[in-house]
Amino acid sequence: IGDNGLVQQQDWQKRWVSMPKVYLDSSPERIDKFSTRDDDVFVVTFPKCGTTWMQELAWLLLNQLDFERAKSSYAMERSIYLEYSLVLPTLTMDTIKACDEQASPRLIKSHLPAPLLPSEIWQHKRKTIYVARNPKDVVVSYYHFLRGIGVWTGLDFDSFVDDFMFNKISYASYWAHIIDFWRMRNEANIFFVTYEQMKCDLKSVIERLQNFLELKSLNDESMEKLLNHLSFQNMKDSKYTNLTGLLKTTEKTRDDFEFMRRGVVGSYKDELTEAQRQKLDDWTAEFLQEYDLKESDIF
Ligand code: A3P
Numbered sequence: 065i066g067d068n069g070l071v072q073q074q075d076w077q078k079r080w081v082s083m084p085k086v087y088l089d090s091s092p093e094r095i096d097k098f099s100t101r102d103d104d105v106f107v108v109t110f111p112k113c114g115t116t117w118m119q120e121l122a123w124l125l126l127n128q129l130d131f132e133r134a135k136s137s138y139a140m141e142r143s144i145y146l147e148y149s150l151v152l153p154t155l156t157m158d159t160i161k162a163c164d165e166q167a168s169p170r171l172i173k174s175h176l177p178a179p180l181l182p183s184e185i186w187q188h189k190r191k192t193i194y195v196a197r198n199p200k201d202v203v204v205s206y207y208h209f210l211r212g213i214g215v216w217t218g219l220d221f222d223s224f225v226d227d228f229m230f231n232k233i234s235y236a237s238y239w240a241h242i243i244d245f246w247r248m249r250n251e252a253n254i255f256f257v258t259y260e261q262m263k264c265d266l267k268s269v270i271e272r273l274q275n276f277l278e279l280k281s282l283n284d285e286s287m288e289k290l291l292n293h294l295s296f297q298n299m300k301d302s303k304y305t306n307l308t309g310l311l312k313t314t315e316k317t318r319d320d321f322e323f324m325r326r327g328v329v330g331s332y333k334d335e336l337t338e339a340q341r342q343k344l345d346d347w348t349a350e351f352l353q354e355y356d357l358k359e360s361d362i363f
Contacts, residue, residue, distance in 0.1 A: 082232060086150065107119050108181065111202075120299065124293070137304060207224045212311075212318050
């Protein structure tokens with residue numbers, strides 16, 4: 065257990081996985097043995113890769129574009145965060161039980177890396193959507209998030225970058241998380257997409273996702289409405305998708321905290337110093353070298 069209260073475990077490939085201690089205490093076997101259904105869809109990401117954006121999109125596709133419900137109920141109620149009650153001790157709701165009780169078709173969110181996800185996902189090849197985002201934007205977004213909600217209380221941004229690289233934050237290692245799914249990207253039950261692709265051409269991503277989910281294609285008018293609903297501004301303006309309000313309920317949250325922050329590709333360009341960029345690029349190159357890959361092969 066590190067001084068930040070996180071437990072670091074090695075997975076089967078001897079890579080680090082950091083999780084809050086409470087996660088271990090609350091028996092991850094419950095997650096491992098989680099019972100899945102034929103029509104379940106999972107949305108899996110490393111934090112800050114565009115999870116909420118994809119959840120909103122996938123939920124709408126799976127629910128015949130029910131904009132009424134999307135505009136009147138929280139995204140996190142419609143699509144439950146599987147392990148949330150295990151990583152946030154103050155959360156009274158049992159999220160695993162809530163998933164068990166949810167009507168089908170379920171869209172279940174998780175940030176767990178592949179080795180820690182429910183075993184049945186792999187046994188029964190459950191449909192899984194994976195969203196990846198480039199590491200430099202993730203480090204910036206994760207810093208603002210964890211600092212904003214008062215979970216990370218380190219010295220300065222420089223030390224956060226080190227914590228990110230040395231897996232001293234929840235769900236790290238970032239690269240191990242991403243690479244497992246990238247390598248599975250051609251499996252029939254895996255939909256691998258990047259935040260960057262969603263920003264560049266959301267319509268194509270939607271069409272690809274419809275195919276993956278075996279749904280009928282949308283007419284032009286419905287597609288327009290969906291694209292409009294999913295815009296950054298629209299999701300920022302809705303309290304049902306912008307989690308700022310919900311997350312501001314704890315005393316630790318900073319006044320300037322924003323969940324829907326910038327929503328752009330490349331925010332690192334004006335938020336990281338040259339030295340921080342270089343450090344992250346070297347770290348990335350070293351990890352990917354083992355797989356004979358470059359960052360540009362993925363993003
Ligand atoms: P930034 O902090 O860079 O702004 P997650 O849902 O995985 O926590 O990811 C949050 C990130 O996705 C934040 O990134 C947030 O602004 C961005 N995001 C959320 N909804 C978005 C949307 N509709 N369009 C673009 N980016 C969005």
